[in-house]
Amino acid sequence: MLISVLIIGASGAFGRPLLHEFIHQISSFKTIAVLASNQQKAESYAWAGGKGVKIVVGSFLDSKSYEGFTHVISVVGNPLLRLQPAMIEAAFASGVTHFYPSEWNSDISQREIYSLRYFRDKQVTHSHLAAVAKTHPGFKYTIFITGIFTEWAVGELYGFDHEANKVLVYGRPDGRVGVTSIPDIARFTVSSLLLPFQATTTSGSERTLRVQGSKSTFQGLVDALGAARGVKYAVQYLDPAEAKEREEQARVEGDEEAEIMWSIRPLIASGFGVADGEGRELDNGLFDFRAETMEETFKRVYG
Ligand SMILES: NC(=O)c1ccc[n+]([C@@H]2O[C@H](COP(=O)([O-])OP(=O)(O)OC[C@H]3O[C@@H](n4cnc5c(N)ncnc54)[C@H](OP(=O)(O)O)[C@@H]3O)[C@@H](O)[C@H]2O)c1
Secondary structure, three states, rough: OOOEEEOOOOOOOOOOHHHHHHHHOHHHHEEEEEEEHHHHHHHHHHHHOOOEEEEEEEEOOOOOOOOOOOEEEEEHHHHHHHHHHHHHHHHHOOOHHHEOOOOOOOOOHHHHHHOOOOHHHHHHHHHHHHHHHHOOOEEEEEEOOOEEEHHHHHHHHHHHEOOOOEEEEEOOOOOOEEEEEOOOOHHOOOHHOOOOOOOOOOOOEEEEEEEEEEEEEHHHHHHHHHHOOOOEEEEEEEOOHHHHHHHHHHHOOOOOOHHHHHHHHOEEEEEEOOOOOHHHOOOOOOOOOOOHHHHHHHHHHHH
């Protein structure tokens, strides 16, 4: 099959490594393109143009932007997630048959995190994709589940202070956590386009792929980072109810960004920040490479 892919959000934190991986595998695709919202943005992609990437200037809400593409990968960040249903409509109207919504998170079908504010717009997008597929046989979509990005798992958002070697985290030391490195997530994603489509639900149109580099307890993750850096982190475990209260305060004050941020902070040490929630099988075996373990990632990034 000749695959033509349009990437939306290719300049973002994950969009950049994803675009690099597409360039690495460009000969496997008919076309790889990025959508740029204006001419100035298009110019910022000139380096990728030089490597064979097509640059489309237009709006992700306009069906013209999607003409000629079979696949769309949305890598948009939080503020744009709520617009994905409109992107899906515009893409479908132009003949796109396969959509990857912006996901790459933990398994958000788990009951315990299903209704987290952070994931609200992703859940709405899932419902929208299912509705489009139901009325339009032939339309397919892929949901990519990776656990937490290894490199981000030890960031400030989750309470890490690498200067003071301290962690202030909401949750418990034995909470399970699943992580995958960013370059591997990019490689899994690009490679998945070349796999035969095998639906994972009875509808025949949804494929959920679950990959993970490592699984550990939260304290195990901290210790692995400490070993890579040759330091010992002091961890203080806080009550997740406090974060919930801060989230509610932010909601009442109309501070959406803070509301979203407080809703996600307790995920990492909750036990549910994993790709293989509720004992589901991982799909790493579908791919012909081994994902980096968290120890390897920490050594590469922080060693
Ligand atoms: N599991 C994890 O630990 C983890 C960690 C990080 C990210 N993720 C997921 O990965 C996906 C991508 O996240 P990201 O952090 O890479 O996103 P990001 O850097 O915040 O944004 C990605 C792109 O979205 C577009 N965008 C964002 N805000 C915009 C705005 N206000 N107006 C116009 N365009 C805007 C831009 O696209 P253009 O390039 O077209 O301008 C931007 O480059 C998300 O689904 C996120 O949840 C998961």
